[in-house]
Amino acid sequence: MGVLTIFLDKAENLGNADFFSASDPYVLLELEQDNWVKDVDYGVQKSSSKNDDLNPVYGETFTFNIPTLDNMVLTCKIKDDDTGSSHEKLGWCKFNLEKLGLSETPMAVDKVVDRNVFTQSAKIYLKLSYKE
Template identity: 35%
Template sequence: MGVVTVVLEKMSHLKDTDGAMNHPDPYVTFHLEEDNIILDKNLGKQQSSTKKCTCNPTYNETFTFNNVDSLKNVVLMVRVFDEDFGRDDAMGKLRIKLDEEALTPGEFKNFNQKLEKSGKGMFSRDARIELKIKYDQ
């Protein structure tokens, strides 16, 4: 069985969703799934810590997903939220098809990607996320 390791390094240029006097409190969720035509297989969900009052958070947090047979049809869904009282605001998302990324087993691949818009939440077109992904067989 293989292991997918994700290192969330940082994000930048997030939208100030809470107004000029109250910056966002961002956190990230990771969903790893095998994306099949009929039945998707959930390979795990993990969440980062919340960084208070920042549009440019630094994390340096590591997440591991065990029991990954192969990278065939495996997708990492990355979603960024602003923690609020009540419902959290969606700030952006990213979908990475791991089988299309030419990951070299045992070596990290760097990703510095623009976030895509997520739902009706506030969004910055310049929002970026930096992470590293590795697959060990």
């Protein structure tokens, strides 16, 4: 069994989903093995929420115990933490882990999570490593 380590560094240029203040973003990290017919779910982990921050810095580490990187897909969903109402989606992206060539040395990766027409696109920044 191997260990996938995800260091959630930050997100930038998130859109605002709130009317009276800035959004309170948190990140859901979902890991699954995409086997076309029979997918295997390895769980969801949640970051802390950052109040009134459209450029949140997390500095949080998460681990998943997985047998292989074959067909593994990491989905990052950024949502607005709203007490008493639905949590609006601020952005999302997917990483095909098998194609990244991960090793024990952390690899910095980033991806657009929300394309903006008139402003800079929102991005998420991670460091990923895998140890067998």
